[in-house]
Amino acid sequence: MKILIKNGMLVTAERTFAADIFVEDGKISRIENPGTLSVSAEKTIDATGLLIFPGGIDPHVHMHLPTPAGFSSDDFYSGSRAALAGGTTTLIDFVTPHRGEPLKEALEKRKAEAASCLTDYAFHMSPVEWRQHLPEEIKACITEEGIPSFKVYMAYKDSIGLEDDALQKVFYAVAEAGGMVTAHCELGDEIEQLRRDYVQNGQTTPEYHPLSRPAELEAGAVEKAIAMAARANCPFYIVHVSAAGSLEFIRQAQQRKQPVFAESCPHYLLLDDSRYKGSFEQTAPYVLSPPLRKKSDNRALWQALSDGTIQSMGTDHCPFMMEQKRNGLHDFRKIANGAGSVEHRLTLLYTYGVLQNKISLNRFVELISTRPAKIFGLYPQKGALLPGADADIVIWNPEKEKTISAQNHMMHCDTDIYEGFKTTGAPEYVLSSGHVVVENGTWKGKAEPGRFLRRKL
Template identity: 40%
Template sequence: MSRTVIHGGLVVTASDEIHADVLIEGGRVAALAAHGTDVAAGWSADRRIDATGKYVIPGGVDAHTHMEMPFGGTRAADTFETGTRAAAWGGTTTIVDFAIQTVGRSLQEGLDAWHVKADGKCAIDYAFHMILSDVNKSSLKEMDRLVAEGVTSFKLFMAYPGVFYSDDGQILRAMQRASGNGGLIMMHAENGIAIDVLVEQALAEGRTDPRHHGDVRKVALEAEATHRAIQLARVAGSPLYVVHVSADEAVAEIAAARHRGLPVFGETCPQYLFLSTDNLAEPGFEGAKYVCSTPLRPREHQEALWRGLRNNELQVVSTDHCPFCFTGQKDLGRGDFSKIPNGLPGVENRMDLLHQAVVDGHISRRRWIEIACAGPARMFGLYPRKGTIAPGADADIVVYDPGTEQVLSAETHHMDVDYSAYEGKRITGRVETVLSRGVPVIEKGAYVGHTGHGAYVPRGLCQYLG
């Protein structure tokens, strides 16, 4: 059995910061011991990794990705192969992607299709949520079996009428089913019916540029849908996880529910923390690069999101990674913003951007690890196998250099997309080495992993629920 020792670094988890060496055996963390002690000095190893002056952190868990997702007549540019490789470059060692039920088909057919896309192709470990596109008696019954088999979260949409949209009755039925089987309902909370009216009106008035994508997807319509989802979950006795929260009023709805003791949770994404409607308004159709839903908001919303992360009103930062190339995909919407594929690339940037938030004083080091590693692992039934460095955990470990500067750019990133949403942004901190189950994937800034190393991971129930 191979043994690896990571020595000399500052081990940072969601709960502790300790100068410790880490012993890895058989793909799992075997022990931690204070650096320089006789215990640590006595460990023999096949491989030693010097982390002096570096952080030793759990591999990131990105609980919201869309590899190869079909949307608007095209599909997300990253495959499971390219997307998980890019994730590893950015210090993420587990993704949870979304399998999609096709209307008129079973949940199992959708899940099987995503296994075909992913199995044998991933550089890091992966799991699946299930998108419920067709809530009916059969799919409700299937939810029970999927939960028992390790697919324990189900996403519904209040947006995209005619594609993914579920009405309040369908949402209530799915929530009632989840309240019985232990599943977690994830909600895209925007009032899609009202948004479609505003889209139609904007296009009729000649407002076709990308910036109008943000104008029609009103803050009030995100807040209203968030409130409605919370009340439906309250009636059903179901927990609720609101995805990609972008607006201050939506944060306030989640905070109010949590203050009442309701099992309501929220996620935001780096694009809402670092980008804004200023990007959507960039000239010459450049704003199309930043079209996503929920949309980017005016910059003043960012402080509410940071405060929500500090106060635990929001528990997770995921990417909603759904990349479309500017040339040949985003430009499908020239002259009609409603035809621009919705989504941004970001799976490679999340850990670095959140470390920059530590540097900038928005969050602490331990909170960085909580919202990027431990929190998503707990939320989606992967902890303590994932999201921490402790005996028995998978040896998904990142050696992170907190002092090295880098500039984010499409010229140097590894996502299979022709632009960076953060082009030219200077970041302090960089991934140096990444282990996935003890196996090197990134080593001193070079990719040494291989396609097919990543394993499918069935999940347990949300660990924030008693």
């Protein structure tokens, strides 16, 4: 479809300028000064008074994630629909093999699960053990499958986490193959001991979830993993940074010119551990890992967004129904671990970041789109308003007001950790590969599924 977007204000990571955009065959074809495009369009969108961003890229989501409480409540269809409604047009999820399962076999299963995904999508691969042929499998993921990023877990050692010796070997193997390691950084052994101690003492409510995963165990894991990455000369991306103490090690590594990148999530900016005070029904929705921290951590993370220590904003989207959370009614360790926010990422960061002068509008675009695209090998196909880029475009109404609620969100979840949050700014139109999926602020739908994206760092 040929679409002309006129009279809008384009916002990129570098600059803000008035221009018109012509879209054809799913791509941005031309960008010209306002009123100068002489084209024949099937649809014209008047963007007067609106802002135009590249579509959002969420580098950290968990759709249809298997857990003891059942799958996370958003599958690839419902989760990608909510993402598009909120202005996110590309998702990066995970392939997590069973122990003993070849990486490529796990990938094929995950692709089948993602067949209904409405956004374009990519995967990180998660090695969950060390075995003799893993270096060859890692190399094949990069060269044959277009998956150059590998997520490791320093916690959850009873299922998917790695011991230190295996972790170091993965860093070496990924570096040798030309990839990047991403990591969930928490010191798993110490956390498991704390969790056991609390439960043995009868301290089983959600209040003890954050106490069993203290900030210093995140910071210690960040320090350890950065050192491992340095030894292997491996690019390193730290997911969902939540603690001020972690930022110091990240800054030091970046000052040494070590290739270390950091991601945070909206809940670590806007929520704190006071949410764990109250009844089970009130507190269980906030059980996620790492847990919510102190208000001082919120402030430190905002500063890190502003000064460039943190380069990327994900969500760690992994929602569960309240009934699934109730699995841990008598043991906080069994509460389904995660929450949803893929739909809210842009509006929250715009409202509480841009409008409160904590980050600039250009920095906002860099965090939610351009820099994740560059870090993970999607740029300039994604994350860019440039001729030849995919026509993933958000036309943003900077004045639209809304109150977030589980009653009106599109995520498949009966709670919302941002319940009652008031926001200003929301998508008026969203284009996904040239398809208009949101029009006049209303979900229009998308008939065609998205594409699996092969990447190269």
